[in-house]
Amino acid sequence: MNAQVSALRAELARLDSRRAELLEQIRALAIGSSQKILPVQSSATDMGWPGPLDHSSPQEAKIRLFRGLFHGRDDVFPRRFESAATGKSGYQPVCRNEWRPGRCAKPKVKCVDCAYREFVPVTDDTIRNHLSGYDPTDSRRTNFVIGV
DSSP: OHHHHHHHHHHHHHHHHHHHHHHHHHHHHHTTOSSOOOOOOOSTTTTTOSSOOOTTSOHHHHHHHHHHHSOOOSSOOEEEEEOTTTOOEEEEEOBTTTTOTTTOOTTTSOGGGOTTOOBOOOOHHHHHHHHHTBOTTOTTOOBOOBOO
16 A cells, blocks of 8 residues: 555656646746746635635635636726627627717727727626626626636
């Protein structure tokens, strides 16, 4: 039995070493890249929470875990849409001025060409709304799903 435990520990040490090598290769490849490389975080414990998360865990811990696992740009995020008329669905960056009279000229002017385009940054409230599935400030009360 001790030989098996020793063999398993040796295998874990080998895997830890290989993981460290791979992480170093990722960092080396990212040098000179404009992409921000974050340290790998794989559990709630790695992210400062003292144990596994469950339904009774604080929202802040769940949000921190989500942000650690799914990280993209912080200055803008896409929201899922579905057209009631056509059934078409997809993701589109969230704009503060979308459908505002005098600012948004959709559908005549595409968002990419709009002079009043003002993206909404990702916040903890955005993540909270995504995890709960709705945005309390949205009068339509549609499903709230963001992309990264």
